[in-house]
Amino acid sequence: MMLTQELSAIVGNAFQQCGLPAELGMVTVSDRPDLADFQCNGAMKGAKQAGKNPREVAQMIVDALSAEDKGEKFSELSIAGPGFINLRLTTDFLAQKLTVLAADERLGMPHIMHDKIVIDYGGPNVAKALHVGHMRPFLIGNAVDRMLRFAGCDVVSDVHLGNWGLPYGMLISEFEMMYPDSVYFSEGYNGEKDEDVVVTLDILAEMYPRVSQQCKGDEARKELAQKTTAKMQAGHKGYLALLQRFNDVTIADVRKMTDFLDIHFDLWLGESDTQPDQDAVHNHLKAKGLIEDSQGAQIIRVAREDDNKEVPPLIWLNSRGAASYPTTDLITVYQRVRDYSPDKIIYVTDYRQAQHFEQVFRAADLADYIAEEKLEHIGYGTLNGQDGRPFKTRDGGLLTLNGFISMIIDKAAERLKEIGLHEKLSDEEFKQTADMIAIAAMKFGDLSNAIRSDYIFDIDRFVSFEGKTGPYMQYAGVRIKSVLSKAAESGIEKGVFMIDDSQRALALQLILFADNISAAVKARAPHIICEYLFNVAQSFNSFYQNIHILGEENKERQSSFIAMITATSQVIEIGLGLLGIKIPQQM
RNA sequence: GCACCCAUAGCUCAGCUGGAUAGAGCGUUGCCCUCCGAAGGCAAAGGUCGUGAGUUCGAAUCUCGCUGGGUGCACCA
Secondary structure (H helix, E strand, O other), X not given: XXXXXXXXXXXXXXXXXXXXXXXXXXXXXXXXXXXXXXXXXXXXXXXXXXXXXXXXXXXXXXXXXXXXXXXXXXXXXXXXOOOEEXXXXXXXXXXXXXXXXXXXXXXXXXXXXXXXXXXXXXXXXXXXXXXXXXXXXXXXXXXXXXXXXXXXXXEEEEOOEXXXXXXXXXHHHHHHXXXXXXXXXXXXXXXXXXXXXXXXXXXXXXXXXXXHHHHHHOHHHHHHHXXXXXXXXXXXXXXXXXXXXXXXXHHHHHHHHHHHOOOOOOEOOEHHHHHHHHHHHHHHHHHOOOEEEEOOEEEEOOOOOOOOOOOOOEEEEOOOOOEOHHHHHHHHHHXXXXXXXXXXXXXXXXXXXXXXHHHHHHHHHHOOOOXXXXXXXXXXXXXXXXOOOEOOOOOOOOOEHHHHHHHHHHHHHHHHHXXXXXXXXXXXXXXXXXXXXXXXXXXXXXXXXXXXXXXXXXXHHXXXXXXXXXXXXXXXXXXXXXXXHHHHHOOXXXXXXXXXXXHHHHHHHHOXXXXXXHHHHHHOOHHHHHHHHHHHHHHHHHHHHHOXXXXXXXXXHHHHHHHHHHHHXXXXXXXXXXXXXXXXXXX
């Protein structure tokens, strides 16, 4: 059980003994660490109900608690201000909690959820290079993914490639003009691969903007692309085979990036994978009477009477009969329900797509595929440049994700050289370390912002080794490991926890691991983890400053120090692990 | 026009199921290495929480108005 829950139960019990609701006993971490470790504000809420003034109620609770506890858990129970109940834990109790935490590979974090979850994030487009805009969905999605797994969920992650719209009709039609005789475009395509048709990322990257531009100015060309799109969506075998080749080269490329970022997907499905089920879903929707014709398109009305805003209908098929992303997203819901029976499907995308998901969720519910409450959209804010506008390169162009990351790596390497790390490490090790630090800088920098808010990207701040940054966290981790290995060399082993004043603040932070992780999971808020880990690291640095572990003469005290920093190391390592951040050997 | 989100220290941001002196990082100003990694630590200065009202014993937090930003409002994803 989590610490605040345990304490809330104890205090809640005292409230009950006094004839008041147990819920009033909710205990939270104190706002005033100078006065208490934890606090309960319930006496003020319960005063009216009890017909007493808040301090009287608080006194009753404190009396009941003292009688029950006899100084075992609480070294101090006091009343302050209008009726705050302040709790201070005994060092024995702290030590006991730490012992339990240190013996558990999950550091006391219970499995708080057991849901089957499908999480959809990333959403790279086939045939287009990843750009900076893909950073947030990958990082946030992956952090939430890892957090849910750690919380006990059975998670299936899907990258959900974008590859079913007009852009792909454009590309295929262009290939058809280039290779009119290819088997991909013949009537009786039998599934063979045409090696003469060369598909590489470079070719696609050059082709797409060119053809896209052409379609803007040339109606006939655009019409050809649209027709090709329609045939593709209708299941044209050769087109789909060619599209599959676009997918293959794109996936190979995206995989390089996700591997580098230590992000791994269970599924590499995309919009095009909805094709086999489009008719089935269409017929189902039709049978349910959900589809109607409107202005030439086929729509599903999802507005409700009690809506306080206008919710436009979902466009099932547009007036050209083409599927769009509402179509594929709805079919994907059907497939995920069929294949995984999830308790929840979570989508991580730009918050601007909130309305789109609202429509899809309502439609999925109307179709009886899954209850709307089981569908969740996590919308993140924009990554902005120094000017407060969406991040662009200096000349106003869109920066590729590769370029963006290289920039961060260069900056990290520069810093590492300043401190002479390149003289201590081989070129290979140095490169790996720079990569690891750059990834941490990027991930921690991004994730330490609340997901929903837009934020300003400042490379110097992200890569700085000072302040609330990834490298600062890694540095704390590296220092601990360094001390631990020196201790091990000297044969100093960890012993039992003996909490004295030097360790108290750190101990208190550590035993709140499960509380913080749990809060972060429930709120889908990686920034809570960042904040918490930063506090842990600061508490550690502060502790470390005031004592000398290897030189400590009292051996019991020394061995308790080792136990303490071992636990700290685990908290930092596992905590950072939830954000997808690793700690290097040296830095 | 309708709806949603945001406005907190010089800068970047937390806090928002109402509660005690509103927090952090950066920056600024002082200190602290004969000692395990000072990429560290300690301390100080810095805020009428956009604005006006309301609810409440108590409001950064809840409600309403206003101002100033952002976003979305059927066939692009």
